[in-house]
Amino acid sequence: MNELEAGEGAAGGDHIDRLRRQWALELPDLDTEAMAILGRAYRLSNLVRASIEATFANFNLDRGEFDVIATLRRSGPPYRLTPTELYTLLMVSSGGLTHRLDRLEKAGLIQREKAPRDGRSVLVALTQAGIELAEQAFRTDMANESSFLHALDAKEREVLAVLLRKLIVGIEGKALPAAG
Structure with a gap:
């Protein structure tokens, strides 16, 4: 079972699973695997941003x-x-x-x-x-950010951190094309 199919069994999956299913219907020949990873990273950042910014605002900082x-x-x-x-x-x-x-x-x-x-x-x-x-x-920020990790056990957090580091090092080591 691929990642897209796995998400379907988890009560409809997450937002990215829903987007990928829609694209699979509209453009069935297009591989959306990158969305499964990079789309989730972007969504994750958006989901926690307001809370992190509120933490700093409590200290009168942006x-x-x-x-x-x-x-x-x-x-x-x-x-x-x-x-x-x-x-x-x-x-x-x-x-x-x-x-x-x-x-x-x-x-x-x-x-x-x-x-x-x-x-x-x-x-x-x-x-x-x-x-x-x-x-x-x-x-305070670290306590706040740690609270978001409750869905993962210690081993899952460690594996995710290792994989994200590997991905980032690979991207940082590669010249990225300009958007356009």
Whole structure:
């Protein structure tokens, strides 16, 4: 039994099973296996996004702001990075980062410091309040995200994590065609 047929036995399956069944009727010659994996990954992301964003909002942060303070926090003491290191790690534009940094600085969570070796360069550092908030928000987020995994036992979670890592490494290692 293939994945498409397996979904039919589970009370009609999930949203992706329903979409695949519809496409199987309309375009029976088209293989929709990629939808079974990538479509579910996209749907999963959409299903949990609001809850994750609400978690950060409870700390008066948006997701982008959390990403900045979390990146600084996990960088280890002294919790400082250059703006270039930050926007490279976060995969955002320098302009987008500047906007986030302005808001975080105004909130007292980061400060911009002159680099000790080159006074023309700037370092972005977490304040003590930023260190504490990053940790609290991350702990709360991990508890929230863990609550979504109840349908899988420990071994299933481990297998899924290994397979997703393998898929992501394979995709990251391949030049992706531009959408068009």
